[in-house]
Amino acid sequence: MTTTYNRRGFLKISSIGLAGAYLAACSVGGGDQGAAEQALRAAFSQPINDLDPHGPSSVDESTLLAGRLIYDTLIRRDGDKLEPSIATSWEQTDPNTWVFRLRDDVTFHDGSPLTARDVKASLERVRDAGTAQSALWTSVTEVTAEDDHTLRVVTDEPLGTMPVNLTLMFVLPADKMDNDGFFGKPIGSGPFRVERFTPSDVLELSAAEYWNGAPKLARASLPYIPEVSSQITALRTGELSMLWPVPPDQLNQLKGVDGIRMETVPSYAYYFTWFNCGREPFTDPRVRRAMWKAVDIASIVENLFGDGAERMTAPIPSTVFGHAPQQPYPYDPDGAKNDLAEAGLGDGFTTSLMWFSDTGPLADGLAQAMISGWAEVGITVEPQNLEKAEWLRRLNAKEFDMDLQINTVTTGDADFTLGRLYDSEADRMGYRNPDLDEILREAHRDSDQRRRAELYSQACTIVWEDAVGIFPAALISTYGLRSSVRGFEPAPSNQPDLRGVTLAT
Missing domain, CATH: 3.90.76.10 (Dipeptide-binding Protein; Domain 1)
Incomplete structure (x- = not known):
């Protein structure tokens, strides 16, 4: 099974040259090469577009990553x-x-x-x-x-x-946070202060006198390198100290490489495919369950992601508070055909699946694998690989049949996903269930964690059995590190604490 990636033409130069160009542009130390070499150079897979932690990017992983360091x-x-x-x-x-x-x-x-x-x-x-x-x-x-x-x-x-x-x-500081230009070089109270920020290019930081212990690093630079192969090359050559998350199909490029180690942690990020439950034929739960039975999720996750993901057993990852394991849907094409026949669709039907390639690793391959499975039971699915802006517009307007994307349970708590997305008032995918609404709202109100866990267990069962979506894979975050990096701990949120990190000389 292969995955096709869209590449910008200007990025089709040698990986070494490209990585070097980006990192030269993003070097820290004011032109002092010795100082620059002592800085941690760490590349996250997504660009940091905005340092406003309350703004439009407030739940983007890259903005949250920066926020943990600055505020x-x-x-x-x-x-x-x-x-x-x-x-x-x-x-x-x-x-x-x-x-x-x-x-x-x-x-x-x-x-x-x-x-x-x-x-x-x-x-x-x-x-x-x-x-x-x-x-x-x-x-x-x-x-x-x-x-x-x-x-x-x-x-x-x-x-x-x-x-x-x-x-x-x-x-944020009350008397400064609304000043024009504040987020170009914001002031926080976190372990690092901002030295320079160019959106979608680089964030340069220096250690602050922090109340909870000053960072051991003097400086850190977070460049964005768009091309995956260039990220890998930069880590292999030592131009990067750290890279995360390493895409599952790139793990073999780093295994066994001298001077590099990989550390993994189950993450808060996962794939789902939503059905538009307000649009025929997905108003019928029999059709939604048939779609799940038609796809060999276990084989897809194993063959496509390997060690980079695990098969999901609930509509939220196992790392999240409120997770309650459910019985996986079996791969049962005959059962899927029977369900479709009972729903009056014995001859199959035509529908569509939308996504954008950069939603997460191997998104194109995951989409094509599911489309192939559906075709085997007579369901023709038009692939709609969109630009992100158009995908987002259609998602918010519910102008889709099915939607494939990654989601991250940013707080590590089920309320952030189940409570925010599946309440009828949210109306994110046309699904409405008054019983689920009451469960989610009680869990939102209650401060007793044991009671909340019980309620989210009920919520997981309802979302799973009603097949509001297909929940195939929870991602494993892999951090690629040079051997000189010491004191690092991987984070399931993809927002690591860098205070204790040092660079061996």
Whole structure:
């Protein structure tokens, strides 16, 4: 099985030359080659387009990656646990009120103190921004800075997801965040300060005096290299110190290479294929289940992704809080034909599948493999490989039959995906289920984690058995590292903490 990639013509030069050109342009150290060689040069697979953590790119992996390095949050995730960050403690004083106590030793990179006033302004800004992250905060009615280090948040209904949502809410300086040009070189309170930022090109950082321990690295540079083969070449030649995530079909290019090691972690990212449940014939769950039975998901995941993914057993990855394993749909073409016949489609039908190639690794191959499986049971699927802007327009307008894409459960909590996407009011794919709505809303309100886990188990079962979509593969994040990189820990969010990283000489 092969995958076709679209390449820009100007990128069809030698990988070594291209990688060298990008990294020369992105070198750090002000022209001092010795200084530049001591900087960590780490390439993420997606471009960093925006440093505004509350703006249109607020849930993009690349913006979140930058945000973790530049800014702070009240609460942070450490594995399966939520830990204090700027907030030293938090309390739900009544069902609709949360009170947070803040550290008194946090400063922004310009030396000004971070206070509850900055947190208030930041929370109100993200709530009112009208972006993907704003949906987490619609129930917030009042934010009060009671003093410099005490914050009170009032909601119009219980918000049990308040703590986990706050792991995404980056704090900005209240008196500067709305200034023109602020996000060209923003000021945060995180472990690194911005030295230079060119969107979709490079982010250059230097270590800050950080309240939770200054980074061991003096500098870090995050260049964007569009061509996968050039990324691999740059890591192999030592022009990059780190590359992630390494695409599954490129793992063999790095295995056994002297001076390179790979570290892996199951990620929060996964593929799904949504059915437009408001459009015939996908209004009928028998048809949706037939589509799943017609595709040999286990073989596709194994043969296409190899060690780069695992077969999903729920509509969210196993790394996410709220995951509850379900019985996998069998590969059963005869059963699929029977289901179609019962639905009055015994002669098959014609439909379409849309996606964009850069949604994730091997997207083209995954699409073609599923289309081939459907053809075997008499379903003709028109492939629609779109430019991202047109794909996004059609997705938001629900102008699709089926949609293939990657999603990332950014908070590591099921509410971010199940609660945000499958509630009837969200109306993302035409699926409506009042019983599911009540389960998701109760889980959203409840702060008892055991009760929330029970509710999400029920939600996983409903979404799975109703076949709202096909959930084939949860991705394994592979980090390619030069042997000189020490103290690194892979992150399932693709947002690694670089504070403890050092470069051996």
